[in-house]
Amino acid sequence: MRSFYQIKTSLSIIDRIKEINYLLVFLLLIIFSFGLLSLYSVAEGNFEPWAKNHLIRFFISAAIFLIISLMNIKLILKLAYPLFFLNILALILILFIGTETYGATRWIRIAGISLQPSEFIKVSLILCLAKYYHSISFIDVSKISRMIIPAIITIIPIGLVVVQPDLGTSIIICIGAGSIFWIVGVNYKYFIAAFVVACASIPIGWQYLHQYQKERVYTFFNPERDPLGNGYHIMQSKIALGSGGFSGKGYLDGTQSHLNFLPEMHTDFIFTMYGEEFGFIGTIFLLLIYLSIIFVSINIANKSRSNFSKFMSSGLIFLFFIHIFINIGMVMGILPVVGVPLPLISYGGSSMLATMISFGLIMNCYINRDVILAKEGFID
Numbered sequence: 001m002r003s004f005y006q007i008k009t010s011l012s013i014i015d016r017i018k019e020i021n022y023l024l025v026f027l028l029l030i031i032f033s034f035g036l037l038s039l040y041s042v043a044e045g046n047f048e049p050w051a052k053n054h055l056i057r058f059f060i061s062a063a064i065f066l067i068i069s070l071m072n073i074k075l076i077l078k079l080a081y082p083l084f085f086l087n088i089l090a091l092i093l094i095l096f097i098g099t100e101t102y103g104a105t106r107w108i109r110i111a112g113i114s115l116q117p118s119e120f121i122k123v124s125l126i127l128c129l130a131k132y133y134h135s136i137s138f139i140d141v142s143k144i145s146r147m148i149i150p151a152i153i154t155i156i157p158i159g160l161v162v163v164q165p166d167l168g169t170s171i172i173i174c175i176g177a178g179s180i181f182w183i184v185g186v187n188y189k190y191f192i193a194a195f196v197v198a199c200a201s202i203p204i205g206w207q208y209l210h211q212y213q214k215e216r217v218y219t220f221f222n223p224e225r226d227p228l229g230n231g232y233h234i235m236q237s238k239i240a241l242g243s244g245g246f247s248g249k250g251y252l253d254g255t256q257s258h259l260n261f262l263p264e265m266h267t268d269f270i271f272t273m274y275g276e277e278f279g280f281i282g283t284i285f286l287l288l289i290y291l292s293i294i295f296v297s298i299n300i301a302n303k304s305r306s307n308f309s310k311f312m313s314s315g316l317i318f319l320f321f322i323h324i325f326i327n328i329g330m331v332m333g334i335l336p337v338v339g340v341p342l343p344l345i346s347y348g349g350s351s352m353l354a355t356m357i358s359f360g361l362i363m364n365c366y367i368n369r370d371v372i373l374a375k376e377g378f379i380d
Contacts, residue, residue, distance in 0.1 A: 035345035061356035068360030090117035116350035130311035168338025248279030
């Protein structure tokens, strides 16, 4: 009798393409379009340089998304560990041959192309942990002996990213890993213990923060303490969001943004510019599209018959959500300012590619939703 897996792989490429969840593709295209429009506005109504590069990067990322979507899911399972270790190697290489920008060494140049490995380690860590927990039974996930390996493979990338330094990304990596631990059913006592240890470590960790990181914390609690310095970004961001009102000032008519009051408009603070031009209505619509993507992806995870697909999809969905939450919370002043991009809208090649790889993996889970993977491969 043929397995579910064999039945799926007997389909032609055309049949596999028909299995794609086109609602999810459509929603991703809408978000990308908002990003393209925003970057066009950032450049004062010019396609160069932000919007053009954003479009090119999307086409490349979309091709990789399609390739991953149609891949053999057994191959993805086999590559989970190698891809993680490859990412770790890239993070180590940054320490020696990385490119420094704004005092941080986060990029590595390969064949003339700059990549930020910390963006990809978020995805590969989720993939790695999903495979690890796929290989053990539910009754064993909370055993201390079973927690050592996932704890080590989580701590290593966090440490390598912290020294770049990139505290924001390291926090996201930690939260992403934590989501997998929660999804697989790790005992809640571990989370309480981790929270207590984290709180107790704050005084020690504070001593090792760079001065600009400490200033960001001070600014978070009191932006007015340095309105023309460290508090400038968040104060201007709040002004721009508030000035957008209910319906916004109109596309290409934002005053705070186009008079250059807003910093980093094409990257971390792009939501602020969008909010000024499209107002409350526009931002709510954008959030509804994001929410729809999350709900569709959750449905995909629930339909997957294999634990590997469920864990991987759920972890990647949460990773997507936490990026949105932190970025928007940051520009609204309810979270400290950190370098976290808004998915598919902020300008950034590594961020876009990592996001599309994530959704390629989620789509692969949907196409192979009836596949039942065994501990060491698949069930016949």
